[in-house]
Amino acid sequence: MPNPHKPSLSKESNYWREYFDQKADTTDVKSSRNGYLSNANARLMHHTVQKTLGSLRDQRILDVGCGDGDVTSALTIQNDIIGLDLSSRMLNVASTSGVIPVCADMLEPPFPPNSFDTVICVEAMTCLSQPLEVLPILTKMLRPGGSLLIGGLNFHSMLRRLIRPLTSTLGTQHPRLIMPGHCRAILDELGVHLEPTIWITYYPGFSLQGEPPIMTPIIKKWATNFLIKGLKR
Numbered sequence: 572m573p574n575p576h577k578p579s580l581s582k583e584s585n586y587w588r589e590y591f592d593q594k595a596d597t598t599d600v601k602s603s604r605n606g607y608l609s610n611a612n613a614r615l616m617h618h619t620v621q622k623t624l625g626s627l628r629d630q631r632i633l634d635v636g637c638g639d640g641d642v643t644s645a646l647t648i649q650n651d652i653i654g655l656d657l658s659s660r661m662l663n664v665a666s667t668s669g670v671i672p673v674c675a676d677m678l679e680p681p682f683p684p685n686s687f688d689t690v691i692c693v694e695a696m697t698c699l700s701q702p703l704e705v706l707p708i709l710t711k712m713l714r715p716g717g718s719l720l721i722g723g724l725n726f727h728s729m730l731r732r733l734i735r736p737l738t739s740t741l742g743t744q745h746p747r748l749i750m751p752g753h754c755r756a757i758l759d760e761l762g763v764h765l766e767p768t769i770w771i772t773y774y775p776g777f778s779l780q781g782e783p784p785i786m787t788p789i790i791k792k793w794a795t796n797f798l799i800k801g802l803k804r
């Protein structure tokens with residue numbers, strides 16, 4: 572199994588590993604532990620992910636960047652959930668809710684091709700310096716006909732662009748913003764048949780799948796986050 576502590580781990584990934592190790596040790600509040608700004612934001616994201624995945628049974632599911640396992644722990648009763656994360660301390664928490672922990676870098680997952688029925692990666696590829704690099708890796712681990720669900724911070728969000736320069740002054744490392752359109756183009760090339768993008772706006776809290784054409788520019792700029800689901804052909 573690749574060693575996530577090896578020197579070749581990027582500076583950015585080392586930062587996030589230490590950041591989430593510390594979160595796991597210092598807070599019992601799930602939303603904060605998983606890096607969300609509020610309970611409401613975490614609830615909206617996790618609820619939308621769970622609704623989008625639907626009720627799954629007898630599946631082998633990989634939760635990439637699983638954090639404390641809050642996204643997928645409800646599925647552990649009827650499925651095998653493998654949680655992959657860089658932070659061993661987050662994984663310690665995840666394992667208490669039935670998630671099978673694997674400590675590894677998502678860019679070097681220790682699994683052969685076609686090994687999962689479902690692969691999800693929610694708010695985690697955003698921690699990579701080049702988030703889109705992980706898309707071929709996630710797709711490769713999925714069996715043909717399996718489902719992929721990814722999510723991240725919306726590059727087009729006006730709010731995120733407004734806040735970013737302010738929080739920069741605090742000296743914090745920023746997660747990367749991602750262009751949903753670029754993800755879609757890459758996944759399409761990789762042979763993933765995509766559903767319309769799910770746009771998530773934290774303020775006010777709601778989600779919307781697809782968009783009427785006249786609303787496209789508004790929703791794109793308003794949504795703080797996004798989810799994309801697809802089936803590997």
Ligand SMILES: C[S@@+](CC[C@H](N)C(=O)[O-])C[C@H]1O[C@@H](n2cnc3c(N)ncnc32)[C@H](O)[C@@H]1O
Pocket residue numbers: 584587588591605606607635636637638639641642655656657658661675676677678692693694695698699
């Ligand atoms: C913002 S948290 C999201 C946790 C969970 N997916 C959720 O939505 O509640 C991001 C997680 O990704 C993990 N992570 C960051 N970079 C990673 C990498 N290169 N490989 C594996 N996990 C990584 C972090 O340790 C952290 O637990």
